[in-house]
Amino acid sequence: xxxxxxxxxxxxxxxxxxxGEPVLRGINLDIHDNEFVTLLGxxxxxxxxxxxxxxxxxxPVSGDVIFEGKRINDLPPYKRNVNTIFQKYALFPHLNxxxxxxxxxxxxxxxxxxxxxxxxxMLELVDLEGYEKxxxxxxxxxxxxxxxxxxxxxxxxxxxxxxxPLGALDLKLRKEMQIELKKIQQRMSITFVYVTHDQxxxxxxSDTVVVMSNGIIQQIGSPQxxxxxxxxxxxxxxxxxxxxxxxxxxxxxxxxxCGYTFECLDSGFEESEEVDVVIRPEDITLSDASNGDxxxxxxxxxxxxxxxxHYEIIVNTPEDIWIIHSTKARAVNDTVGxxxxxxxxxxxxxxxxxxxxxxxxxxxxxxDEANK
Amino acid sequence: MxxxxxxxxxxxxxMSVFIVIPLFLIGVFAFTTTVTVDAAGNIIDPETLGYxxxxxxxxxxxxxxxxxxxxxxxxxxxxxxxxxxTIFTLDNIFAVSDYLPVLFLSIWLALxxxxxxxxxxxxxxxxxxxxxxxRQNIMLMLVMLPMWMNFLLRTYAWMTLLExxxxxxxxxxxxxxxxxxxINSQGAVVLGxxxxxxxxxxxxxxxxxxxIDERTIESAQDLGAGALAVFGRVILPLxxxxxxxxxxxxxxxxVSTFIISRMLGGGTNMLIGDxxxxxxxxxxxxxxxxxxxxxxxxxxxxxxMSLTNQLDNEEMESVxx
Numbered sequence: 001x002x003x004x005x006x007x008x009x010x011x012x013x014x015x016x017x018x019x020g021e022p023v024l025r026g027i028n029l030d031i032h033d034n035e036f037v038t039l040l041g042x043x044x045x046x047x048x049x050x051x052x053x054x055x056x057x058x059x060p061v062s063g064d065v066i067f068e069g070k071r072i073n074d075l076p077p078y079k080r081n082v083n084t085i086f087q088k089y090a091l092f093p094h095l096n097x098x099x100x101x102x103x104x105x106x107x108x109x110x111x112x113x114x115x116x117x118x119x120x121x122m123l124e125l126v127d128l129e130g131y132e133k134x135x136x137x138x139x140x141x142x143x144x145x146x147x148x149x150x151x152x153x154x155x156x157x158x159x160x161x162x163x164x165p166l167g168a169l170d171l172k173l174r175k176e177m178q179i180e181l182k183k184i185q186q187r188m189s190i191t192f193v194y195v196t197h198d199q200x201x202x203x204x205x206s207d208t209v210v211v212m213s214n215g216i217i218q219q220i221g222s223p224q225x226x227x228x229x230x231x232x233x234x235x236x237x238x239x240x241x242x243x244x245x246x247x248x249x250x251x252x253x254x255x256x257x258c259g260y261t262f263e264c265l266d267s268g269f270e271e272s273e274e275v276d277v278v279i280r281p282e283d284i285t286l287s288d289a290s291n292g293d294x295x296x297x298x299x300x301x302x303x304x305x306x307x308x309x310h311y312e313i314i315v316n317t318p319e320d321i322w323i324i325h326s327t328k329a330r331a332v333n334d335t336v337g338x339x340x341x342x343x344x345x346x347x348x349x350x351x352x353x354x355x356x357x358x359x360x361x362x363x364x365x366x367x368d369e370a371n372k
Numbered sequence: 373m374x375x376x377x378x379x380x381x382x383x384x385x386x387m388s389v390f391i392v393i394p395l396f397l398i399g400v401f402a403f404t405t406t407v408t409v410d411a412a413g414n415i416i417d418p419e420t421l422g423y424x425x426x427x428x429x430x431x432x433x434x435x436x437x438x439x440x441x442x443x444x445x446x447x448x449x450x451x452x453x454x455x456x457x458t459i460f461t462l463d464n465i466f467a468v469s470d471y472l473p474v475l476f477l478s479i480w481l482a483l484x485x486x487x488x489x490x491x492x493x494x495x496x497x498x499x500x501x502x503x504x505x506x507r508q509n510i511m512l513m514l515v516m517l518p519m520w521m522n523f524l525l526r527t528y529a530w531m532t533l534l535e536x537x538x539x540x541x542x543x544x545x546x547x548x549x550x551x552x553x554x555i556n557s558q559g560a561v562v563l564g565x566x567x568x569x570x571x572x573x574x575x576x577x578x579x580x581x582x583x584i585d586e587r588t589i590e591s592a593q594d595l596g597a598g599a600l601a602v603f604g605r606v607i608l609p610l611x612x613x614x615x616x617x618x619x620x621x622x623x624x625x626x627v628s629t630f631i632i633s634r635m636l637g638g639g640t641n642m643l644i645g646d647x648x649x650x651x652x653x654x655x656x657x658x659x660x661x662x663x664x665x666x667x668x669x670x671x672x673x674x675x676x677m678s679l680t681n682q683l684d685n686e687e688m689e690s691v692x693x
Contacts, residue, residue: 057590077593084594090587094609104595107605155595 006033007069008158008191009054014063016049016215023049024060025215031159031193036185038194038202041212042238047195048087050212051161054193055084068158078107083157085165089148091136097123098132100147104155122150125184142173149184159191166201178205199239203227211235232348236278243284243322247277247347255347258297258319262340266347276348282325283344286313287337297338301330401663405461411451415459420445464664471647471665478644479672481558482626485565489573489622490615492566497574497614498607501581508582515574518567527564527635534560534636556638564632565622572621580614581607616683624673644669 009031016024024046031037039047052058053065056077065073072080083104092100099106101122105115123129126146131139136147145165152160162181166174182205185192196202202209203223211218211226211234219231230236233244247257252267257277269275299317310325315336322338330336408416408431416424423445429436434452468475500511518526533539534555544550554560584607592606630645637643644665651662 055594057593076598077590078596078598082594084591086587086591086594088587090585090591092588092592092606094606103592103597103605107592107595107597107601151591151595 007031008033008035008067009193010064010066011050011053012064012066014050014053014060014065016046016053016058016060023215024053027063027215027217029210029217029220031191033191034189036182036192036194036205036207037210038196038206038208039210039212040196040199040202040238041218042197045212046215047197047212048163051084051163051193051195054159055082055161056080081155081157082159082161083152083155084161084163085145085148085152087163087165088168089144089165091144091147091151093137095136096132097128097134097136097139097147100136101150101154103151108155118154119150122154125153125187126150141168142177145169145177149181153184153188153190157190159193160185162192162194164195164197166196174201181205203239211238213238230278230346230348233276233278236276236346236348241281241323241325243279243281243320245277245279245320246350247275249273249275249347253342255345258317260296262345263342264345264347265343266345269347269349274350276350278346278348279340279344281312281323282310283340284322284324284326285339286315286324286326286328286330287339288334298335299338301332301334301336304329304332398663398666401660402464402667403460403462403664404458405463405660406456406458408454409457410454414449414451416450416454420447420450423447424450464660465668467661468664468668471644474642474647475644475665475668475672477558477641478627478669481562481643482565482623485562485569485626486573486619486623488562488566489570490618493570493573493577493618494611494615497577497581498611500574500578501584502586512575512578515571519571523568524631524635526568527632530560530564530567531555531635534563555636556640558637558641560636561633561641561643564636565626565629568632569622569626572625573618576617576621577611577614580611584610612683616680619680620677623676627673627676628669 007030009029011027011029014024014027015022027046027050029050039050041047049058053060056072056075056079059073064071067075067080067082092103095103098119101119102115105118110118119132120129123131126149128143128146128150131143131147136144139147145168148165165181166177169177178201181192181194194202194205203226206223208220209223209226210220213234219226219235221229226235226239230239230242233242236242237244245257247255249266249269249272250256250261251271252269253264255262255264255266255275255277297317299315299322302314302316302321303312304314305312306329307325310327311329313324313326313330315322315324315338317338324338408421410416424431424447427436427445429447430452431454432452434450500508503511531538535541536551536553536555538555540554541551544552588610589602589606592602597605628645628648630643630649633641633643633646648662648665648669650656651658651665
């Protein structure tokens with residue numbers, strides 16, 4: 001692991017609202033040197049706003065933005081040692097590839113000779129040698145992305161902010177660019193603050209994932225922590241698919257849900273406290289109910305969808321709908337038993353919000369936020 | 373492909389009838405003149421002709437109907453009858469050079485008006501383009517509002533404002549100033565041009581500026597550009613096509629206007645438009661000279677347009693897409 005001791009960006013109790021609508025409700029976040037931090041959350045959760053606050057395009061209503069120990073709330077973007085890769089790249093359409101990349105040095109009145117060597121170096125870094133004279137308007141999405149990276153990195157920023165930079169690329173290219181960005185981050189050893197709504201992207205690339213929703217940070221942790229130990233039902237549901245059912249803690253290590261009691265590893269809840277029980281679809285074992293030896297939860301298979309590596313099986317039980325990932329197909333309308341081992345059962349405090357539904361927060365909120 | 377070329381036929385007919393043919397006729401008029409020739413084909417110069425008319429010599433027969441002339445001019449070489457004939461000549465074009473000061477004044481005043489329009493419109497258009505959608509519409513309507521009123525009426529309204537006994541002088545008199553001579557000056561003509569053609573500068577500038585993505589400006593700031601650098605390196609170059617079409621749309625009508633100069637410039641600030649008007653509809657009736665003037669003016673306008681098109685180079689075209 002790299003050193004994560006030096007804080008480079010600190011956000012202290014950041015609040016922000018647009019037209020009286022709260023967007024950030026008290027964000028506290030430390031970003032360390034050389035860290036790859038991902039802000040992850042659904043549209044409208046405030047992740048882009050957080051990024052724009054660090055970039056200086058938005059001034060928070062209250063709270064402190066601290067950069068290398070200094071408060072920079074009122075420092076305009078062009079004075080910050082931070083560069084941004086914008087959604088859809090925002091390249092300069094009137095300049096060719098060379099001039100786009102050179103822009104940061106041009107405005108600093110850097111000698112032409114140095115500009116030349118730096119631009120060549122940057123274009124090499126992003127594999128765009130020989131594209132100097134090309135117009136950026138005739139480049140593919142992936143190439144434009146590379147120009148944007150080179151343009152942002154030429155100023156040697158301490159922190160690079162990336163606002164859903166791979167959103168416009170197709171899946172294959174996105175995967176390639178994920179690896180490439182990670183490589184660049186390690187080679188240049190700079191801090192990346194990466195905004196995405198794609199949980200897989202976040203888990204693949206990050207050192208630290210910050211899960212946000214509704215203007216609040218839900219959980220900060222390593223990808224493994226976030227996936228294996230989600231701190232609440234929202235995180236569990238957002239990171240990968242989850243079955244979330246209501247349950248009651250009977251005592252430590254014993255939980256009741258769906259009419260049955262199960263052993264679990266969690267403790268520290270009050271007796272008879274209502275809790276959320278989270279079970280990953282891949283942790284559930286289906287058994288044949290026709291054998292008659294099933295004593296636990298029973299349900300009827302509603303749909304079976306082939307997903308490549310596994311089948312996604314939707315099972316209806318009297319109370320809930322379960323998503324199960326299994327390598328073995330089942331026939332629709334089969335009666336099956338649902339079982340899991342104690343360490344697959346994750347108990348969480350009941351979240352204030354009712355069951356979280358993904359992808360329902362409208363995209364307009366994000367768009368509005370972006371327009372500010 | 374065939375479908376579209378068929379659909380283009382009416383437009384091609386329209387353009388040939390109302391644009392190409394008139395242009396051709398202007399060319400014909402500009403390079404021809406009507407002269408009187410005798411039966412042998414000798415051109416009778418205007419003085420001789422004047423003498424003959426004065427002397428009462430019949431053009432058909434050459435018979436003396438009444439001898440009232442005092443001076444004798446030798447017309448023995450003239451063979452009758454006399455007829456009129458249209459011949460090729462460059463005289464009209466050369467004659468335009470007598471009016472070059474008027475042409476240059478027109479160009480000069482139109483340039484000033486265009487520059488003022490640009491200075492007013494540029495920041496205004498930028499501000500409008502950065503407003504929210506609803507406000508943009510309101511502002512655009514305010515810009516367009518004067519154009520709903522008749523052009524003559526608008527210009528006439530300025531007369532009543534600028535006159536010696538006009539509203540502005542009346543108001544100034546209240547605070548003990550004036551009266552000032554505002555009307556019948558070049559300044560008044562420029563004012564009229566600016567007032568009437570301002571929307572034609574604002575609209576193309578506005579429409580190109582709304583296409584400048586806010587993110588492009590932000591990325592310039594992000595890369596270290598202060599307000600001045602953002603303007604000089606991003607906003608200005610990206611708005612060049614708008615500047616070019618705005619200049620064309622103001623300069624071309626301003627350079628050939630005759631109403632504004634007649635109403636606000638008095639008789640003393642005659643522009644090339646007035647002069648052309650006089651050749652066709654005025655006392656100085658001479659369509660050939662008028663056509664030659666139009667042709668020269670057209671060449672100047674084309675020159676100006678090719679200059680502004682330099683602003684709007686190939687790279688810009690891709691921005692517009």
